[in-house]
Amino acid sequence: MCFSRARLAALPLVFGFAFVSLFAGAAYAGPYEDALAGFTQGSLSDTGDAIQKVVASGNPLAEQVLSALQDGRLMYSAEQKAVYIQTKNGKLLYASTGKPFTGKPPDDIDNVIVNNRLRNLISADLGTLMLMSADPDHRINAAQAVFRSRDLGALPNLEKALAKETDPRVKTALEQARAALILSMPGATQAQKLAAIATVRDRYDLDALALLADIPSRETPPVARAATDAIQAIKTRLAEWDAVQNAWYGISLGSVLMLAAIGLAITFGVMGVINMAHGEMVMLGAYVTFAVQEAIRGYDPALFDYSLVIAIPLAFLFSGFVGILIERSIIRFLYGRPLETLLATWGLSLVLQQAVRTIFGPDNRDVGNPSFMSGAFNLGGITVTYNRFWIVCFALVVFVALIGILRFTRLGLEMRAVTQNRPMAASMGIRTSRIDALTFGLGSGIAGIAGVALSQIDNVSPNLGQSYIIDSFMVVVFGGVGNLWGTFVGSFVLGVANKFLEPYAGAVLGKITILVLIILFIQKRPRGLFALKGRAVEA
Amino acid sequence: MSSISTKTFRLTRRRWLKGAGGLALGLMAPIRAFAEDTIKVGILHSLSGTMAISETTLKDVMLMLIAEQNEKGGLLGKKLEPVVVDPASNWPLFAEKARELISKDHVAAVFGCWTSVSRKSVLPVFKELNNILFYPVQFEGEESERNVFYTGAAPNQQAIPAVDYLMSPDGGSVKRWVLEGTDYVYPRTTNKILQAYLKLKGVADEDVMINYTPFSFSDWQTEVSRIKAFGSAGKKTAVVSTINGDANVPFYKELGNQGIKATDIPVVAFSVGEEELAGLDTKPLVGHLAAWNYFESIKTPENEAFIKAWHAFTKNPKRVTNDPMEAHYIGFNMWVKAVTKAGTTDPDKVIATLPGIKQANLTGGISTMLPNHYITKPVYIGEIRADGQFDVVWKTKRLVPGDAWSPYLPGSKDLVADWVTLNCGNYNKITKKCGGA
Numbered sequence: 001m002c003f004s005r006a007r008l009a010a011l012p013l014v015f016g017f018a019f020v021s022l023f024a025g026a027a028y029a030g031p032y033e034d035a036l037a038g039f040t041q042g043s044l045s046d047t048g049d050a051i052q053k054v055v056a057s058g059n060p061l062a063e064q065v066l067s068a069l070q071d072g073r074l075m076y077s078a079e080q081k082a083v084y085i086q087t088k089n090g091k092l093l094y095a096s097t098g099k100p101f102t103g104k105p106p107d108d109i110d111n112v113i114v115n116n117r118l119r120n121l122i123s124a125d126l127g128t129l130m131l132m133s134a135d136p137d138h139r140i141n142a143a144q145a146v147f148r149s150r151d152l153g154a155l156p157n158l159e160k161a162l163a164k165e166t167d168p169r170v171k172t173a174l175e176q177a178r179a180a181l182i183l184s185m186p187g188a189t190q191a192q193k194l195a196a197i198a199t200v201r202d203r204y205d206l207d208a209l210a211l212l213a214d215i216p217s218r219e220t221p222p223v224a225r226a227a228t229d230a231i232q233a234i235k236t237r238l239a240e241w242d243a244v245q246n247a248w249y250g251i252s253l254g255s256v257l258m259l260a261a262i263g264l265a266i267t268f269g270v271m272g273v274i275n276m277a278h279g280e281m282v283m284l285g286a287y288v289t290f291a292v293q294e295a296i297r298g299y300d301p302a303l304f305d306y307s308l309v310i311a312i313p314l315a316f317l318f319s320g321f322v323g324i325l326i327e328r329s330i331i332r333f334l335y336g337r338p339l340e341t342l343l344a345t346w347g348l349s350l351v352l353q354q355a356v357r358t359i360f361g362p363d364n365r366d367v368g369n370p371s372f373m374s375g376a377f378n379l380g381g382i383t384v385t386y387n388r389f390w391i392v393c394f395a396l397v398v399f400v401a402l403i404g405i406l407r408f409t410r411l412g413l414e415m416r417a418v419t420q421n422r423p424m425a426a427s428m429g430i431r432t433s434r435i436d437a438l439t440f441g442l443g444s445g446i447a448g449i450a451g452v453a454l455s456q457i458d459n460v461s462p463n464l465g466q467s468y469i470i471d472s473f474m475v476v477v478f479g480g481v482g483n484l485w486g487t488f489v490g491s492f493v494l495g496v497a498n499k500f501l502e503p504y505a506g507a508v509l510g511k512i513t514i515l516v517l518i519i520l521f522i523q524k525r526p527r528g529l530f531a532l533k534g535r536a537v538e539a
Numbered sequence: 540m541s542s543i544s545t546k547t548f549r550l551t552r553r554r555w556l557k558g559a560g561g562l563a564l565g566l567m568a569p570i571r572a573f574a575e576d577t578i579k580v581g582i583l584h585s586l587s588g589t590m591a592i593s594e595t596t597l598k599d600v601m602l603m604l605i606a607e608q609n610e611k612g613g614l615l616g617k618k619l620e621p622v623v624v625d626p627a628s629n630w631p632l633f634a635e636k637a638r639e640l641i642s643k644d645h646v647a648a649v650f651g652c653w654t655s656v657s658r659k660s661v662l663p664v665f666k667e668l669n670n671i672l673f674y675p676v677q678f679e680g681e682e683s684e685r686n687v688f689y690t691g692a693a694p695n696q697q698a699i700p701a702v703d704y705l706m707s708p709d710g711g712s713v714k715r716w717v718l719e720g721t722d723y724v725y726p727r728t729t730n731k732i733l734q735a736y737l738k739l740k741g742v743a744d745e746d747v748m749i750n751y752t753p754f755s756f757s758d759w760q761t762e763v764s765r766i767k768a769f770g771s772a773g774k775k776t777a778v779v780s781t782i783n784g785d786a787n788v789p790f791y792k793e794l795g796n797q798g799i800k801a802t803d804i805p806v807v808a809f810s811v812g813e814e815e816l817a818g819l820d821t822k823p824l825v826g827h828l829a830a831w832n833y834f835e836s837i838k839t840p841e842n843e844a845f846i847k848a849w850h851a852f853t854k855n856p857k858r859v860t861n862d863p864m865e866a867h868y869i870g871f872n873m874w875v876k877a878v879t880k881a882g883t884t885d886p887d888k889v890i891a892t893l894p895g896i897k898q899a900n901l902t903g904g905i906s907t908m909l910p911n912h913y914i915t916k917p918v919y920i921g922e923i924r925a926d927g928q929f930d931v932v933w934k935t936k937r938l939v940p941g942d943a944w945s946p947y948l949p950g951s952k953d954l955v956a957d958w959v960t961l962n963c964g965n966y967n968k969i970t971k972k973c974g975g976a
Binding site for chain 2: 044071072111113115116117119120123148206207209210211212213214238245246249252253256353354357361362363364366368369374375376383385386387388457458459461462463466467499502503506507508511
């Protein structure tokens with residue numbers, strides 16, 4: 001059913017296409033072919049003229065040429081004086097006829113260069129051309145393009161599209177686009193303008209604000225007043241959403257802090273080891289993600305969207321393994337000597353950094369975002385980016401899993417027993433040294449998982465870990481050493497506080513303010529938010 | 540039993556150390572062996588720490604240039620010998636390593652430094668021991684020293700032309716400006732100059748927003764949404780970015796994710812080149828701009844030969860080239876020409892010979908060393924392509940001479956630097972005295 005309808009819609013298009021190309025073939029070197037020659041000059045102003053002429057020619061290939069130009073797929077050869085469209089799968093078509101190109105491409109073939117001015121021109125023209133597209137999403141994009149460009153030439157097409165439109169979403173977008181045109185049209189009546197202002201206001205977003213901004217200064221008093229009121233209404237609404245947006249940013253920052261710190265909450269908080277190489281465990285996890293993606297690119301690119309799912313267990317195992325290795329070879333000789341531990345792990349962090357730098361090189365590695373982590377969605381008046389959204393979810397899952405391990409598994413029970421009273425646990429038959437190694441491994445493994453998440457928002461470079469180590473210690477100390485819930489609450493409190501300070505104080509001053517506040521807080525409550533009570537304090 | 544085992548363990552460890560030490564000595568021996576009949580060239584770039592990401596490449600390009608020169612028969616009949624040290628992104632260590640290069644290794648000239656703070660840290664050493672430093676990175680200017688030659692861009696060779704382009708109809712006739720930078724000396728000075736320049740061009744104060752973030756800043760959500768809000772006041776808005784190093788990748792990722800396209804709010808960056816984009820999915824960034832004096836995508840025979848040599852030298856056909864590499868290329872060749880002309884590597888003679896030396900750059904022009912120790916450079920504006928390279932959309936008609944002192948800052952507009960006739964780096968035109976404002 002759906003299939004046949006799509007076909008039906010395509011039919012007139014195909015007919016029209018065949019019809020016009022027949023004519024174009026007969027009338028050799030018509031306006032369209034002349035216009036194409038402008039693309040072979042290699043100059044931006046000629047390209048700009050050519051775009052306008054191509055659109056004016058009304059040739060059905062115009063849409064294909066413009067979208068190729070927009071994506072950098074329009075090729076030209078100055079020697080052959082020919083223009084080609086490169087299809088999305090890399091084949092060449094003659095731009096003049098739309099027929100496939102056969103034979104060897106010319107040596108001097110190159111992309112037609114566009115700049116931002118031309119890109120704006122193209123998207124406005126494409127918008128006009130695409131208003132009649134069969135796909136509702138294309139029509140919405142086209143309407144948005146007209147809304148932005150305010151190209152008065154699009155009005156007749158817009159009216160036509162509006163008369164035919166049935167989809168309510170597209171209809172709203174088209175009406176808003178028409179309102180935008182009316183507001184910049186010299187001949188519009190006052191009633192039309194007032195209605196347009198009301199339509200635009202209902203978007204309640206920054207684009208609407210941008211459109212209305214200069215109206216009060218250039219319009220008649222009633223229109224100007226309406227615009228001023230609309231601007232005020234939008235601003236009020238945006239300010240309300242702004243608070244929500246800041247809270248979301250804070251939660252998002254908090255989730256990153258928690259991911260980075262929760263591994264440390266185990267090694268430092270539960271075991272009492274000052275592990276300066278904790279950040280490097282995060283970094284190793286990020287590099288595991290990179291290695292997994294490289295392998296997928298080499299063997300089966302179709303799996304790319306699953307790369308993170310594959311990387312999570314591997315990163316956990318690898319970082320955990322390195323953690324156990326460090327515990328067995330260095331840290332176990334240093335229990336109860338915090339200064340030596342600090343120095344040894346600090347040195348170790350430098351060794352790990354330089355090792356990674358030697359193996360992978362000092363520059364950033366390209367870790368791609370899977371498709372489900374790219375882009376953003378709108379939730380009411382705020383924009384939520386997918387990568388942040390999934391990281392928040394992931395952080396919560398990791399936290400719950402960790403609590404579960406500590407509370408409900410045998411390992412967790414033994415861990416708690418050893419940290420609360422080591423000699424007693426040992427005399428009950430728990431192999432404390434094994435538990436030490438496993439606890440350290442668990443903390444490091446969790447750090448590795450954090451690395452997978454952080455690879456999506458930060459640089460994958462040997463310095464990745466360094467930027468998180470201070471924040472991690474800050475969170476653990478603030479939340480209360482030895483308490484996972486403290487880390488949880490601490491990271492979100494710090495995240496939200498930071499993000500509410502940032503718009504007023506700026507990023508640099510905001511961070512300093514947070515540090516000062518923490519110092520004051522620690523003076524008052526040296527054991528952090530959630531202090532351990534009772535005998536456990538002595539351990 | 541246990542004591543014996545410890546003993547053997549100790550012994551083996553000592554033996555191992557001895558072996559390792561011997562190995563290290565053995566490796567160093569051949570370098571020292573022919574120390575007498577070579578000209579030594581110091582390379583002072585961080586190979587570890589934060590700046591290794593940018594500076595390692597410059598060390599490699601210097602090694603390549605020196606190897607090429609040796610194939611051509613060396614210099615003054617002698618082979619050139621590179622001496623590489625690692626200042627580890629540690630500013631005081633830069634000064635120590637510079638001292639080591641000059642007084643222990645007796646290098647004829649040093650090529651190095653990236654950040655301005657590292658350059659400032661080595662300045663006294665070069666003055667005291669009278670040697671030559673070639674500095675290859677775009678920077679804030681406001682300095683001219685007898686012992687330093689600045690082959691990177693001054694603000695008038697990068698920032699000012701970029702702003703001019705954005706103000707032009709082709710750049711989008713930008714009316715509102717966000718100056719976004721990392722919090723240290725280069726962005727702060729550049730933004731001060733830009734602010735003065737924009738004011739001169741009639742931009743109102745409320746149309747300029749200045750914002751700084753710390754090094755390695757990674758949570759750009761708030762900043763980007765502020766830029767978005769600032770850009771929706773009905774006037775065309777652009778961001779001038781002096782964000783440095785690591786912070787760029789998350790910044791551009793956030794821009795892409797929040798859907799800010801270059802056609803809405805273009806970002807022109809002064810510290811983002813091919814190398815920085817290599818770790819990034821550039822498809823959402825198409826159309827954002829960078830201002831440099833060199834782009835890898837510029838097609839000239841010199842550039843093609845350079846890229847080919849670079850790929851062969853690094854044995855990696857994907858390694859990109861960038862602007863500071865070209866600066867080292869120009870600087871090194873100027874030094875070679877000056878030494879050949881002077882017939883000696885004696886720093887005083889070479890410093891006196893260098894101004895006026897001409898060298899073809901990689902983009903088809905001839906750069907000249909100026910009396911203020913800056914060079915003439917073409918300025919290109921490039922737009923990011925989907926493949927991480929740049930399309931040149933604008934360039935200056937002729938090469939632009941570097942200004943040591945910005946004419947837009949009250950403290951420096953009366954100063955000139957001229958080491959040929961005035962023998963002074965900060966001559967005051969008003970008081971007619973050498974020694975600053």
